[in-house]
Amino acid sequence: MREINTSQIKQAVSDLCQKSSYTLADGVMDLLRGALKNEESKTGKEIITQIIGNAEIAQKEKLPLCQDTGIAVVFIEIGQEAIIVGGEIKEAVNEGVSQGYKNLRKSVVLNPIDRINTKDNTPAIIHEEIVDGYNIKIGILPKGGGAENMSAIKMFLPTAKKEDLIKFIVETVVSNGAKACPPLILGIGIGGTFDYAAYLAKKALTRKIGAKNKDTVELEKEILSQVNKTGLGPMGLGGRVTALAVHIETHPCHITSLPVAINFECHAHRYQEIIL
Ligand code: SF4
Structure with missing residues (x-):
């Protein structure tokens, strides 16, 4: 057993x-x-050059990559041998978000109908998972509204073929992708239930870029190839590079179900994590 204080989590x-x-x-x-090397469109190249330049300035000056600093989506993996002391985890996470967003744009409204800003970017969206070990892993994925709003889910019948799934994903990119600030990273969840597929799609975005999921690597390649043949291009203004990566997570599902969810992520993919 190992004690972890909520003050460490908050910080x-x-x-x-x-x-x-x-x-x-x-x-x-x-x-x-x-992508800059692969892009053939002049406008596309200029856009990617600006995106790279913007990211370099943001890193150097510690200035936000985008005006939309997002809603904080927090993934916490809690080792079952860790003992949390000093308070409640959720409270510590929200206090941490409130503190961490002090000089950033506050983008959360308390009630989706009345839409009054909470003024500290809380509450965060928190996903907790119990895992082996005595550590706590915390990952933060700030999600801008532009990309998040373009996301989609479809409940397929179990008779659907792989080609049907790919068609849905590519058609959704063509119809929605330009508003999600491409080049995109696509998180795709396949299986589980309606809600769990959406969670998987978001979770897929937390996978390290370049890390392979051996069960889905071929499907990811196929989807990336087809998405990049759509011609949507950087910022939807035409070109070869519509997406930078496709990450898929799968889960067992009911014999009658085949949910497929797409979570759009823009070029400002800002996931960061730490292990306590
Ligand atoms: S989609 Fe991404 S890059 Fe575009 S405005 Fe939102 S956070 Fe910024």
């Missing part, structure tokens, strides 16, 4: 909120540099 969340506002997730810059 870690605060630091991650700050860092993620100005730092691209590991590997995104390499993908952007690769």
